[in-house]
Amino acid sequence: MATKTLMASCLCKTVQFTVTVPTECFPLKVHLCQCSICRYTHGSPCSFHAPLPSGVEPQFIAPSGPNKLTSYRHPASKATGYFCSTCGCQIGGVDGQWVISPAIFDANREDEGIWKFNAHMLPNSAADGGLAAVFSVIDGHRMETENLGLSPQAIAGSDSQPPDAESKELLAQCHCGGVSFTIARPSQKFVASPLSKGWTSPLDKTKWLATMDLCDDCRLVTGTHVISWMFVSLDHITPHLPNDLLIGSAKGYRSSKGVLRVFCGTCGATVFYHYDGRPEIVDVAMGILRAPEGAMAENWSVWRAGRPSWPENGMRYHAGFSRALTEGMQRWGAERGHPQDFEIA
Ligand SMILES: [Zn+2]
Ligand SMILES: [Zn+2]
Ligand SMILES: [Zn+2]
Numbered sequence: 001m002a003t004k005t006l007m008a009s010c011l012c013k014t015v016q017f018t019v020t021v022p023t024e025c026f027p028l029k030v031h032l033c034q035c036s037i038c039r040y041t042h043g044s045p046c047s048f049h050a051p052l053p054s055g056v057e058p059q060f061i062a063p064s065g066p067n068k069l070t071s072y073r074h075p076a077s078k079a080t081g082y083f084c085s086t087c088g089c090q091i092g093g094v095d096g097q098w099v100i101s102p103a104i105f106d107a108n109r110e111d112e113g114i115w116k117f118n119a120h121m122l123p124n125s126a127a128d129g130g131l132a133a134v135f136s137v138i139d140g141h142r143m144e145t146e147n148l149g150l151s152p153q154a155i156a157g158s159d160s161q162p163p164d165a166e167s168k169e170l171l172a173q174c175h176c177g178g179v180s181f182t183i184a185r186p187s188q189k190f191v192a193s194p195l196s197k198g199w200t201s202p203l204d205k206t207k208w209l210a211t212m213d214l215c216d217d218c219r220l221v222t223g224t225h226v227i228s229w230m231f232v233s234l235d236h237i238t239p240h241l242p243n244d245l246l247i248g249s250a251k252g253y254r255s256s257k258g259v260l261r262v263f264c265g266t267c268g269a270t271v272f273y274h275y276d277g278r279p280e281i282v283d284v285a286m287g288i289l290r291a292p293e294g295a296m297a298e299n300w301s302v303w304r305a306g307r308p309s310w311p312e313n314g315m316r317y318h319a320g321f322s323r324a325l326t327e328g329m330q331r332w333g334a335e336r337g338h339p340q341d342f343e344i345a
Helices: 036-042 152-156 188-192 216-222 311-317 319-336
Strands: 003-009 016-022 028-033 047-051 069-073 080-084 090-095 097-100 115-121 144-146 170-173 180-183 208-213 227-233 250-256 259-264 270-275 281-285 301-303
Touching (some): 216 227, 216 311
Antiparallel strands (some): 028 047, 069 080, 090 097, 170 180
């Protein structure tokens, strides 16, 4: 039987493995899941998952091995997820068979016919539909939408804490609840200060800036093709964060000079990106936000709709997806009053 071997690695390269797949099983179907478990465990707008054929499992490349992974299982989910214990990259999970994150297969990014983006799963889980409301066609192929017959309430029943629509602060919390904090709106003092230059929108100074990000490092630290960030002044976060940003179950990973990435050591959710060159601002992973209006948190954010960050990385990795996301965001933003462009300081 003819097979093809695919190679995967997280950002820190502690986790490296191959999967060997019968060629007749290609393309592997990829679904984007908008459910709250996926958002709150990844920190991304959704998970990107591809079920492996029955019996196919990751084969770790020494010195990597299963002992480099942390497992996480929530009672409401049948699956056990696994992430890199060092950098937090979500590599996939097991629910009888393996489901893997196609975003970490850098070596096979350009191979035609390996992956097929097939469906948006559980968009009803997000009140605004999340990315399912942004695009539905990739490379001319229309994605299916599958809610599995579940109501939004049934899906949300898995949340450890339901969002509070009356709250004056925005709750950010990973799935296990080990990392939890709130975000206030930009204060008048902040808006009036020089520090706010480039970090608030003239369109609406009561909201924070937000963008989609296609950067390679973010992809390999989340295990998802895209992450969304909200740029928040650190003094608007409660409780006050220590210099290393580590609260609760958070772990840190320095991915490059001056860059600190923070994830939950228990459930693996990406939480923060911080750069020493702009110490007062922290990028908050929007997948852990508990905004009642939905995954795009529009009551709290002004989106740069016209272009994602690091588009050249996204186009190199997966042109079809990056084009669908970019064009989808342009249309979505125009319909909903978000600016097409601004500089992020
Ligand atoms: Zn899900
Ligand atoms: Zn890693
Ligand atoms: Zn957690």
